[in-house]
Amino acid sequence: MAPYIRPENPSASWMNPARLSDDDFVMKDGRIFLGRTKDGRTIGVDDNRHVVTIAGSRAGKSATSLMSNLLTWDGSAMVVDPKGELATNTALHRAKMGQDVFILDPFGEVTGEAEKFRASFNPLDELRAGGPRDVVDDASTLADALITSDGRTNDHWSMSAKNLIRGLCLYALHRRPQDASLVDVRALLTSPAEREKKAPAGAPLALADHFEAMTKEDAFDGVLAGMGSTMAGKPKSERGSIISTAIEQTSFLDSIPMREHLAEQGLTSMRALKRKPTTIYLVLPSSRMGTHFRWLRAVLTQAMTALERTENATRRPVLFVLEEFPTLGHMRLIEASAGLMAGYDVKL
Template identity: 35%
Template sequence: MLFLILAILSTWIALAGFGVVSKNTGIQDWIIDRGEHRAAVIKGFLVSTVLALWLLSLVAFFGTVGDLKGIAIVVLGIWLAIPVFVIRVILPLLDRDEHGSARFMTPRETDQWTEANNKPAGLLLGRDAKGRDVRYAGEAHLITVAPNRSGKGVGAIIPNLLTYSGSVLVVDPKGENARVAARKRTEIGKTYVLDPFDTTGLATASYNPLSRITADNPDAADDAAALADALVVRGPDDDSHWDDEAASFLEGVILFVALHEARERQHLGTVREIITETPERFNQILEIMQDCGGLVARTANRFLGKSEREASSVLSTAQRHTKFLDSERMTRVLGTAAGLSFSELKKNQGTTIFLCIPPDRLDTYGRWLRLMVNEALQDMASTDRKPDLPVLFLLDEFAALGKLQSVKRAMGLMAGYGMRLWPFLQDLSQLKATYGDVAQTFFANAGAVQWFGVNDIETAKQISETIGQQTVVMRESDGDTSSHARSLLTPDELMNLPNETQILMFQGKRPLPCQKLRYFDDPAFSGMWDVDPQR
């Protein structure tokens, strides 16, 4: 009996000592890789052999010959029974995976991942069971799915604003990220805050989207089309005739304003002014456009060739999509002067641009965010220079941007333009409602996906399906075994994870449960951030 206890203890020591068994943030008590488990069992058996010899030597030294023979027989029997038990019972259980072989990263795999991604390009995602940073340094995009007030800002956005040395564009609906991290970002590089509603208390910059549409720009028409696409918010199905016609009409008007109006009138405020003119003045402008030639003339000709009813519908649709430009705050931040250039994100590493707008204004002024993100992506595509560190787009409240062709194209690319997109979603239904069937492409092209705080069943079901199933073996009362499929994490388990726990999934790797970050009580971020006066 003493030997059996020692053998079990030695096998346990081998399992723990060689890193096969580990506690993992309360999700699953044991994380076992079968190949490593076999090796550990063998090592445990060898240790038990040494203990057996040690026990026999004690008996030989202190006991009689009879004692030695008796103990030797018992020890030999148990010693031979252990490998038989392992071979006949343990290993067959480990080998059965006909219903699925899903598992989490092993400690050894986690070690390899943390070491390989501990680079300047590595984006902070969390901490592993040993307290080490878990980063993603790949070139693909990232996605975070987590509900409101679950820690996206404190655990993902702000930690990376405080530590990432590359350029960053961040959608900052509450202005909190700028209030907390702007000082640190200024130490890293030049920092701009676009804040039409003064949510941050910081000086606001301006950006004029028409400044890049010039006569010597061979892509002027394409840039005008992309700008019109950003102004017109479409549904997921892309089947609205009136939206398409309004976008086409706005494209021509934008090109007219950028190339043929006086310099001080070359801004979106003039576009809004033209399409809301009196009928008499509007028709006069269309006649002027007909004399401009090219796309501008074709736009005017197409509009004048429509029936009165169709033309009225196209014009009213264009007016609806540009109504946000009636705000003086919008026209100020969209500026008559050129203002900043998004190309600085690539040209000057460490540049930061905060896009701030109050959450209660998103429904009305979300188009401004769309416009800014679209323009930034256009500049990324048209700037040939590839930075040493990819430009990071932290797209909080991603659903508020609506469907953008430039975002869809960018998510379909990897590192071609030297940038990484990081959309933040509250749940999967948001992405499906915006992009329809294309939503799955976002996840297929993501190098890292972060899940935490899941509180809706549909999202939990999809995560559970994505993580996969494992094979669970049960021993029946008659001694036979049967195998069954079980989700590695069921929807219920996902919805009841501890608040500090998250699930990370990296392309081509096993899922990794780990701890979330909280910059404000983490010594690693001490001295980097400022207290938010509005909290």
């Protein structure tokens, strides 16, 4: 416990065990479960700060801390669950608590009765849910999650690729307002760069044709036309490098299980977490983390953006459970938002 901080001397100290009998440590609804005493009393804390569990491998962090809290927390929860163990062991119980349960599990890691809660999620649905005023900014946020930078201060190719992906997301939505998905964005991106001179009539449009079509659209207050003009006006070699960067960084969209997951109907908006008691599990095995982590980044980014803008109609903060957090790699979004999340009724 650290009731105060003095820069010159450490101030942390062990709490007197006798205090566990105080009402402050009695487990009640809306409290974080800590464990049980030797005489069987259940201990919980009500604290508006975030919580981290640190222990060695195979120490039982999931079973003793994460699963226990998912079995007791009666508010909404967003659960990053790489191995699918939390979903497999707690999804049915949370459904019986009255929660709407969705397991986003493109590679089928979840087993048993929890399989019936497996659902899909199309990130472009979240752009639709945000409304016309926010759709351009939300497309930028999604593109930022899908295209990662190498950390250089002037990463022209990554920044340009983000702008391209933003434009293609908007273009896909404009062409197919009701059912466009990231699969459509990938199809546009991997179209032939230029139309062949002797292409037969009815041949699929080249990417250059799509850029030209964008210039004639007034959708999204001219943003689409501007994107088309920008790409069409770039030198061929520069345009090719930008397209190549975007293709490389979205290659996970060629995965058949991922394409099936993105193209199906399912969860329509992360705003559900604040509108009614809802639990969403994100399952991505470690064997796919290196190649498909951008999907996880995209979903988490959209969840945080949605929760920031949505008024909480439930009784509790939304609990973000980040299992095996170090395996996710550096996520700037989590780092930048951690100190602000409590104000959005989100608890890590």
